[in-house]
Amino acid sequence: xxxxxxxxxxxxxxxxxxxxxxxxxxxxxxxxxxxxxxxxxxxxxxxxxxxxxxxxxxxxxxxxxxxxxxxxxxxxxxxxxxxxxxxxxxxxxxxxxxxxxxxxxxxxxxxxxxxxxxxxxxxxxxxxxxxxxxxxxxxxxxxxxxxxxxxxxxxxxxxxxxxxxxxxxxxxxxxxxxxxxxxxxxxxxxxxxxxxxxxxxxxxxxxxxxxxxxxxxxxxxxxxxxxxxxxxxxxxxxxxxxxxxxxxxxxxxxxxxxxxxxxxxxxxxxxxxxxxxxxxxxxxxxxxxxxxxxxxxxxxxxxxxxxxxxxxxxxxxxxxxxxxxxxxxxxxxxxxxxxxxx
Numbered sequence: 001x002x003x004x005x006x007x008x009x010x011x012x013x014x015x016x017x018x019x020x021x022x023x024x025x026x027x028x029x030x031x032x033x034x035x036x037x038x039x040x041x042x043x044x045x046x047x048x049x050x051x052x053x054x055x056x057x058x059x060x061x062x063x064x065x066x067x068x069x070x071x072x073x074x075x076x077x078x079x080x081x082x083x084x085x086x087x088x089x090x091x092x093x094x095x096x097x098x099x100x101x102x103x104x105x106x107x108x109x110x111x112x113x114x115x116x117x118x119x120x121x122x123x124x125x126x127x128x129x130x131x132x133x134x135x136x137x138x139x140x141x142x143x144x145x146x147x148x149x150x151x152x153x154x155x156x157x158x159x160x161x162x163x164x165x166x167x168x169x170x171x172x173x174x175x176x177x178x179x180x181x182x183x184x185x186x187x188x189x190x191x192x193x194x195x196x197x198x199x200x201x202x203x204x205x206x207x208x209x210x211x212x213x214x215x216x217x218x219x220x221x222x223x224x225x226x227x228x229x230x231x232x233x234x235x236x237x238x239x240x241x242x243x244x245x246x247x248x249x250x251x252x253x254x255x256x257x258x259x260x261x262x263x264x265x266x267x268x269x270x271x272x273x274x275x276x277x278x279x280x281x282x283x284x285x286x287x288x289x290x291x292x293x294x295x296x297x298x299x300x301x302x303x304x305x306x307x308x309x310x311x312x313x314x315x316x317x318x319x320x321x322x323x324x325x326x327x328x329x330x331x332x333x334x335x336x337x338x339x340x341x342x
Contacts, residue, residue: 026125026158026169026190029076029116032289037072039261039282048234049243049270060097062231064144064274067091068107080116085109087134094144094231101229103143106134114158125158127173137179138237139225145236150177156186166193175207182213182240197253201263205247209240209271235274243270249280257287 044065050056058064067090074084088107093100112129130153135146156173168191175184190203226237234241249263261282267275 026114026123026127026160026171027162027167028123028125028160029079029082030288031076031078033076033286034289035072035074035284035286037070037282037284039070039072039280041068041070041278041280042066043276043278045233045235045274045276047275048232049267049273049275051271053269053271055275058232059227061095062097062233063095064231064233064235065093066235081113082115083111083113085111090146092144092146094229094233096228096231101142101144103146105146107146108133108135112154121161123158123160123162125160127154127156127158127171129154129156139229142229144229145226148177148179148181148237150179150181152177154186165195166191168192180214183210184208185210199251199253201247201249201251201261203247204244206244207242209242211240213240233274234272235276238272241271241273243273244268245276247278247280249282257285259284259286 042065044063046058046061046063047055048058069089070086071089072084072086074082076082087109089105090107091102091104093102095101108131110129110131112127114125114127116123117126118124130151132151133147133149135149136143137149138145138147152175154173154175156171158169158171160167160169168189170187170189172185172187175186177183185208186206187208188203188205190201192202193200223239226232226234230236245265245267247263247265249261251259251261253259261280261284263280265276265278265280267273267277
């Protein structure tokens, strides 16, 4: 029997269409469980969504290319509480014809915590996170942008439900950003299906601007910065950006504590944001620091809403009456907290 848990990774603070926030846990907790995950991504964009949502090419054949690595970790402190963090590293190439500019460096660092507020037919899990930039403020040096340059705080509320062979969650939240950037409303859906050592992760991701953006020198000057250093791409530092996107990842547990992932993301629509197709590949490590403490705690109230799939044909020590009921920790050593995906 394998314990699977969907975890979260999108839209922490950046307006980058496929931003990579730290790992949230909208499906439950097992004390002592840890997860480390590294994901690499690549995209090249030559189009934006304008104010009316129309797709328009960047001027003069310009383009913006990004290679990114995200290093993420999470830890379940108790059956009701978990913490997580991440740091990103980027290599960016932007062409503002005829000039090509490149830069490489850390992009942002984030920390967060989530807790099980209520459990029953569904799980209700609030999540709080904070991110800060590790790069110069946009426009202060002559290099492509690595982000919006804003400190950001995000609160989300997940409502999740576990079924026999898949799990699903919806979420909505609020993001405050410094630098007089507009507040955002992140929202979306995620689902994960399981078959033996394989899992499929699908998600719909959206962010809606509250149109509260204020830039002291005016939006025209701000657009001059992105035109000069990012080839006119709306990937970062745009005024009142909104977007909707889909992501799909296929994962494989190559060992009891090791899994690999591959996937693709695609924007569906937007306003004042970039049109992007992103390719993704990841490597994860998961397990338990102290199994004995989990076994001792298994007679407790059982507020954990972890998803259990019997793939080994073993007799289960615990038989919940409802699919969303918590189970004790399985005997198998293959305890996994799978793909850490916003």
